[in-house]
Amino acid sequence: MQPLESGAAPIEWDVTSFLALERSESGEEIVLKICATTRAMRVKWAACAVAALVLCAPHSTAARPAAAENDAAESPGVAVIPPAGMLDAGFRELYVLNFQGARAQFLSYQKAQPQDPLGKAAEAASYLFEQFNAKGVFTSAFFLDDAKFLGGVDGKPSENRNDAFLDANRRARDMARQWLRSNPRDAHGLLALTLADGMEADYTALIEKRQLASLSLIRQAESEAKDLLAVDPSAQDAYVALGAGNYIVGCLPAYKRAFVWFGGVHGDRARGIQQIQLAADHGHYLQPYARILLALALEREHQTDRARAIFSGLVSEFPSNPLYAHELGLLNRGAGKP
Numbered sequence: 001m002q003p004l005e006s007g008a009a010p011i012e013w014d015v016t017s018f019l020a021l022e023r024s025e026s027g028e029e030i031v032l033k034i035c036a037t038t039r040a041m042r043v044k045w046a047a048c049a050v051a052a053l054v055l056c057a058p059h060s061t062a063a064r065p066a067a068a069e070n071d072a073a074e075s076p077g078v079a080v081i082p083p084a085g086m087l088d089a090g091f092r093e094l095y096v097l098n099f100q101g102a103r104a105q106f107l108s109y110q111k112a113q114p115q116d117p118l119g120k121a122a123e124a125a126s127y128l129f130e131q132f133n134a135k136g137v138f139t140s141a142f143f144l145d146d147a148k149f150l151g152g153v154d155g156k157p158s159e160n161r162n163d164a165f166l167d168a169n170r171r172a173r174d175m176a177r178q179w180l181r182s183n184p185r186d187a188h189g190l191l192a193l194t195l196a197d198g199m200e201a202d203y204t205a206l207i208e209k210r211q212l213a214s215l216s217l218i219r220q221a222e223s224e225a226k227d228l229l230a231v232d233p234s235a236q237d238a239y240v241a242l243g244a245g246n247y248i249v250g251c252l253p254a255y256k257r258a259f260v261w262f263g264g265v266h267g268d269r270a271r272g273i274q275q276i277q278l279a280a281d282h283g284h285y286l287q288p289y290a291r292i293l294l295a296l297a298l299e300r301e302h303q304t305d306r307a308r309a310i311f312s313g314l315v316s317e318f319p320s321n322p323l324y325a326h327e328l329g330l331l332n333r334g335a336g337k338p
Contacts, residue, residue, distance in 0.1 A: 086112065091288075096318050117172050128162065144300060150211070150248075160207045172192060185231050187228060191228055202244070218249070222245050236282040240276065240283065243279065245272070247269055251267070308332070
């Protein structure tokens with residue numbers, strides 16, 4: 001207990017009055033009862049107020065949510081988003097290419113849940129998505145061009161270096177590993193770690209153009225994704241890392257596939273598409289991303305009708321994203337449709 005102000009006498013409580021305090025009583029009533037039981041002439045009002053606040057803590061804690069709701073109700077136009085909803089809102093902003101808006105949600109989540117690695121991983125995703133969008137990665141022009149799909153984006157790696165992504169992703173990985181120290185089978189930490197390693201594998205291959213180096217990250221992300229699914233089979237976002245790794249390696253020329261096979265990385269295009277389909281059907285944060293990957297992979301496999309249906313659904317769900325409408329238009333024109 002903190003000492004009273006210099007010159008203030010200690011408070012002497014009437015035990016009978018103290019036990020009579022009801023939890024249902026308001027903070028004001030409790031203050032009056034406490035102050036009535038003190039030696040009024042020897043105790044300063046400040047000391048009385050401090051004691052009352054300590055005893056009223058259970059009342060105050062219970063009242064805060066209601067007070068917050070009242071404040072929100074009295075502030076027209078202010079939407080109060082609970083922490084869990086901030087991640088959903090942020091990822092939705094990603095899929096309409098509002099990267100600043102997405103980061104604002106992810107940063108708010110980090111303030112609300114500072115120990116959670118998923119907030120930092122989501123922030124890293126916003127930087128990588130923004131760069132991939134600027135470089136045209138999420139387009140058929142990129143996916144259908146083997147030189148780009150298997151060789152990386154235009155420009156030198158030094159020119160394309162994305163320090164914001166690298167820093168956020170490193171911190172997300174470090175936080176996830178710290179999170180998992182207390183429970184290595186924690187699904188939340190495994191999801192964050194899978195996302196971090198999967199994103200860095202993509203960055204290493206497509207931005208840095210170090211395809212062989214990316215394979216070890218692909219293998220690491222695949223291992224983490226399998227661990228995640230063993231713990232939580234409903235965590236279907238994990239299939240993005242598994243499917244993308246399988247499909248990309250499966251698209252390599254035969255001699256390169258033979259080389260990486262001995263390194264423990266196995267590719268299977270058909271299996272990769274099946275896994276991405278699982279994430280597209282049942283994923284959470286990455287479901288729209290899986291649908292984009294699936295549609296573009298299906299175009300590579302000349303399954304344009306399936307790709308068209310996916311892009312049509314994306315256009316309906318995200319009408320403000322011009323990318324989906326553009327890709328749907330290309331497919332329609334290729335099929336002779338208006």
